[in-house]
Amino acid sequence: MARYAYRCDTDGPVEVVRPIGTAPATVDCPSCGATASRVFTAPMLGLADRGRMGLIDRTTASAHEPQVVSAPPPRPLRRDAPAPHPATRRLPRP
Numbered sequence: 001m002a003r004y005a006y007r008c009d010t011d012g013p014v015e016v017v018r019p020i021g022t023a024p025a026t027v028d029c030p031s032c033g034a035t036a037s038r039v040f041t042a043p044m045l046g047l048a049d050r051g052r053m054g055l056i057d058r059t060t061a062s063a064h065e066p067q068v069v070s071a072p073p074p075r076p077l078r079r080d081a082p083a084p085h086p087a088t089r090r091l092p093r094p
């Protein structure tokens with residue numbers, strides 16, 4: 001749903017909530033019944049939540065510019081690796 005702005009000549013601004021893309025050019029004013037013509041305003045993007053807008057931007061960008069990795073992630077450093085058993089020293093290692 002979207003809010004569409006109209007202006008009545010006698011009552012001033014009128015807001016109508018309708019599904020996106022279904023706004024007619026004129027509506028009847030709820031106060032006086034006269035024809036109110038549509039007014040185009042700037043989108044209210046500044047009032048959106050930054051976290052949500054960032055998520056939407058990243059999701060949209062990932063469809064066109066997916067992040068590609070060039071190598072597998074580095075293996076974690078094993079500091080406390082146990083010493084190999086002398087009997088298994090000759091076995092092949094992965």
Ligand SMILES: [Zn+2]
Nearest residue numbers: 008011029032
């Ligand atoms: Zn009116």
